[in-house]
Amino acid sequence: MKIGILGGGQLGRMLIQEALKYDDEFYTLDPAADAPCHNISHFTQGNFNDFETVLDFGKDKDVVTIEIEHVNAEALEELESQGIKVVPNAAIIKTIQQKILQKEFYKAHDIPSPDFEIMDGSSDEIKIDFPFVQKLNTGGYDGKGVQIIRSAEDLKNLWTQDSVLENLVDIDKELSVIVAINENGETKTFPVTEMVADPKLNLLDFNICPVHLSEDVDQQIKSITDKFLAAVNSPGLFAIELFLDKEGKVWVNETAPRLHNSGHQSQEGNANSQFEQMYRVVKNLPLADTDAFTFSGMLNLVGAEGFSGKVVYEGMEDVLKLPKTYVHLYGKTQTKPGRKMGHVNVLADSKEELMEKLVKVKAMVRVIAE
Amino acid sequence: MKIGILGGGQLGRMLIQEALKYDDEFYTLDPAADAPCHNISHFTQGNFNDFETVLDFGKDKDVVTIEIEHVNAEALEELESQGIKVVPNAAIIKTIQQKILQKEFYKAHDIPSPDFEIMDGSSDEIKIDFPFVQKLNTGGYDGKGVQIIRSAEDLKNLWTQDSVLENLVDIDKELSVIVAINENGETKTFPVTEMVADPKLNLLDFNICPVHLSEDVDQQIKSITDKFLAAVNSPGLFAIELFLDKEGKVWVNETAPRLHNSGHQSQEGNANSQFEQMYRVVKNLPLADTDAFTFSGMLNLVGAEGFSGKVVYEGMEDVLKLPKTYVHLYGKTQTKPGRKMGHVNVLADSKEELMEKLVKVKAMVRVIAE
Numbered sequence: 001m002k003i004g005i006l007g008g009g010q011l012g013r014m015l016i017q018e019a020l021k022y023d024d025e026f027y028t029l030d031p032a033a034d035a036p037c038h039n040i041s042h043f044t045q046g047n048f049n050d051f052e053t054v055l056d057f058g059k060d061k062d063v064v065t066i067e068i069e070h071v072n073a074e075a076l077e078e079l080e081s082q083g084i085k086v087v088p089n090a091a092i093i094k095t096i097q098q099k100i101l102q103k104e105f106y107k108a109h110d111i112p113s114p115d116f117e118i119m120d121g122s123s124d125e126i127k128i129d130f131p132f133v134q135k136l137n138t139g140g141y142d143g144k145g146v147q148i149i150r151s152a153e154d155l156k157n158l159w160t161q162d163s164v165l166e167n168l169v170d171i172d173k174e175l176s177v178i179v180a181i182n183e184n185g186e187t188k189t190f191p192v193t194e195m196v197a198d199p200k201l202n203l204l205d206f207n208i209c210p211v212h213l214s215e216d217v218d219q220q221i222k223s224i225t226d227k228f229l230a231a232v233n234s235p236g237l238f239a240i241e242l243f244l245d246k247e248g249k250v251w252v253n254e255t256a257p258r259l260h261n262s263g264h265q266s267q268e269g270n271a272n273s274q275f276e277q278m279y280r281v282v283k284n285l286p287l288a289d290t291d292a293f294t295f296s297g298m299l300n301l302v303g304a305e306g307f308s309g310k311v312v313y314e315g316m317e318d319v320l321k322l323p324k325t326y327v328h329l330y331g332k333t334q335t336k337p338g339r340k341m342g343h344v345n346v347l348a349d350s351k352e353e354l355m356e357k358l359v360k361v362k363a364m365v366r367v368i369a370e
Numbered sequence: 371m372k373i374g375i376l377g378g379g380q381l382g383r384m385l386i387q388e389a390l391k392y393d394d395e396f397y398t399l400d401p402a403a404d405a406p407c408h409n410i411s412h413f414t415q416g417n418f419n420d421f422e423t424v425l426d427f428g429k430d431k432d433v434v435t436i437e438i439e440h441v442n443a444e445a446l447e448e449l450e451s452q453g454i455k456v457v458p459n460a461a462i463i464k465t466i467q468q469k470i471l472q473k474e475f476y477k478a479h480d481i482p483s484p485d486f487e488i489m490d491g492s493s494d495e496i497k498i499d500f501p502f503v504q505k506l507n508t509g510g511y512d513g514k515g516v517q518i519i520r521s522a523e524d525l526k527n528l529w530t531q532d533s534v535l536e537n538l539v540d541i542d543k544e545l546s547v548i549v550a551i552n553e554n555g556e557t558k559t560f561p562v563t564e565m566v567a568d569p570k571l572n573l574l575d576f577n578i579c580p581v582h583l584s585e586d587v588d589q590q591i592k593s594i595t596d597k598f599l600a601a602v603n604s605p606g607l608f609a610i611e612l613f614l615d616k617e618g619k620v621w622v623n624e625t626a627p628r629l630h631n632s633g634h635q636s637q638e639g640n641a642n643s644q645f646e647q648m649y650r651v652v653k654n655l656p657l658a659d660t661d662a663f664t665f666s667g668m669l670n671l672v673g674a675e676g677f678s679g680k681v682v683y684e685g686m687e688d689v690l691k692l693p694k695t696y697v698h699l700y701g702k703t704q705t706k707p708g709r710k711m712g713h714v715n716v717l718a719d720s721k722e723e724l725m726e727k728l729v730k731v732k733a734m735v736r737v738i739a740e
Binding site for chain 1: 383384386387390391392393395409410412641650655656658659661663681687690691693694696697698699701702703
């Protein structure tokens with residue numbers, strides 16, 4: 001089957017890597033000539049935000065999917081109308097692309113997400129209480145396009161673009177759950193993972209699985225994933241980012257309609273990875289089991305401050321000596337501060353051992369330049 | 371790093387798949403335009419038995435390796451003399467390529483292998499007792515080039531080419547052990563696997579791990595791998611095929627200087643796979659841990675008799691529904707009787723459960739043509 005992916009980054013690369021277990025032909029579209037997928041797929045250099053480029057790329061594929069959500073959804077709609085299968089479908093990509101529509105989707109389907117108001121120029125009155133979170137309607141990614149407004153004083157920093165303003169959750173834990181639904185309506189949910197964020201870069205730092213949660217919290221999450229999967233009306237793999245607040249209530253922060261950084265530990269930690277699951281969704285195959293066999297965790301390898309240029313992974317040989325430790329690099333030759341260059345997955349027999357190993361690995365390796 | 375592989379078959383494909391976790395560029399050489407590696411590496415169509423072709427392919431690589439041993443070893447010697455790293459080195463490839471040299475290697479290093487005589491036209495007297503095994507000096511592969519001569523009557527079938535004639539072992543079990551040694555001399559051994567052969571196709575059928583062996587047998591195997599690794603004088607990953615005879619003695623049947631079908635269950639069954647290990651050998655990195663976490667087994671997906679043409683994996687969707695079951699196809703579009711098209715790995719909590727699952731999967735799937 002000819003599978004086209006909009007985006008040629010690491011998520012696409014790891015999807016293709018997993019799918020080399022099968023017999024398909026992968027095509028990728030990315031603006032960067034040296035995108036991580038460029039040398040392992042039929043590669044087209046081009047802009048996935050451009051209508052004609054996406055249309056042209058997709059028209060001879062059996063199925064078109066995405067590894068980034070900021071793509072031209074109108075072109076995907078056009079491809080659908082021409083009979084090309086698009087996974088997830090253009091409608092849900094459009095909804096998730098725009099924070100305003102995404103929030104309205106949660107509201108319409110009774111999925112708990114922080115109360116919000118819309119800032120779209122139709123009124124200049126802000127009624128929401130401080131502190132609140134401003135999320136740009138479009139263009140946010142990897143923590144960009146999100147800011148906290150704590151006081152009237154902060155209002156001078158308010159972005160002027162269309163936004164969602166939502167209540168700031170008093171966060172106890174940041175959780176993530178990856179769900180999948182195929183065209184036949186079969187669904188599978190990965191075990192919940194917990195994220196520990198780097199406050200400076202606002203990128204995931206550690207990500208661990210499984211997470212010990214109360215029965216009540218588990219039940220709230222199950223209710224959320226059930227409602228989401230019933231409402232989504234599209235095959236796809238989705239990462240639902242959750243906040244558990246200090247009163248024990250679970251809120252949906254946001255959803256990504258694609259493979260997600262918070263699911264990387266599934267590569268060695270679960271019976272099957274999010275990449276295997278995505279492949280099966282794309283081909284409408286029976287979904288894979290997602291059991292966690294053991295404790296697993298992931299840490300991102302991010303370009304260190306002060307280094308730009310040809311990447312060097314300082315300390316990597318020592319990491320490779322550690323048992324149950326798995327290095328995943330993304331085929332990026334150039335590092336810069338904050339760039340996601342790879343990740344390391346770690347397995348352990350207990351949460352304590354896991355955290356110890358993650359901290360140890362993090363201290364061992366540094367992403368610098370020649 | 372520019373890594374060149376002689377051969378572009380499934381072993382190369384799975385090596386490259388694993389190595390997509392890192393940042394190297396892979397180049398493959400294979401006579402078949404649609405070889406399994408053709409679309410996931412820089413591919414050169416050409417004959418790896420041809421001196422000039424191999425020399426030309428290898429001259430601009432940082433390291434050249436093999437995924438098949440029937441390559442032009444003289445060209446590899448020439449590359450070495452030009453300063454190109456060859457893994458495993460040309461000398462050991464030459465030794466293993468030729469059954470006569472291979473047997474003499476075992477003898478010289480006190481590695482137990484069935485007694486033999488050489489048939490090379492220098493004498494027409496055959497002194498070995500019936501039954502014996504004739505192994506062609508060169509060109510044997512996947513069970514081809516090997517026959518049993520049981521009686522004087524059978525002598526009319528004796529091939530006339532240079533051969534090894536060796537005592538037939540009264541086999542209790544066929545075992546395999548994969549060993550690795552890097553340039554620094556670090557070594558690792560995978561847990562022993564047991565093979566159950568298909569007597570008709572003489573291909574591996576099931577392959578299971580771990581194998582319960584007596585302490586004495588474990589000790590004999592350890593002595594063999596120790597002697598082999600001490601003698602081999604080359605970095606490399608090697609599959610040592612063993613016979614355990616009915617009196618409890620272990621014999622080396624033969625060695626492959628490469629990735630091997632008998633190690634495929636390591637993909638999901640071990641802490642790291644033979645492919646990860648081979649990558650580390652090629653790059654002279656610290657070797658990976660090889661622990662078996664659970665019971666694992668592999669069955670080959672082989673083209674069914676009577677079917678040639680565009681492959682169809684009948685029953686595959688049902689296999690994909692099974693938990694802890696992993697399908698690996700080789701990207702081959704055309705099947706023919708006996709062709710290795712893929713394999714299925716299975717994990718289980720006990721040997722009984724493992725065998726049950728393998729038998730079940732084998733009955734579910736058939737490799738036929740459209």
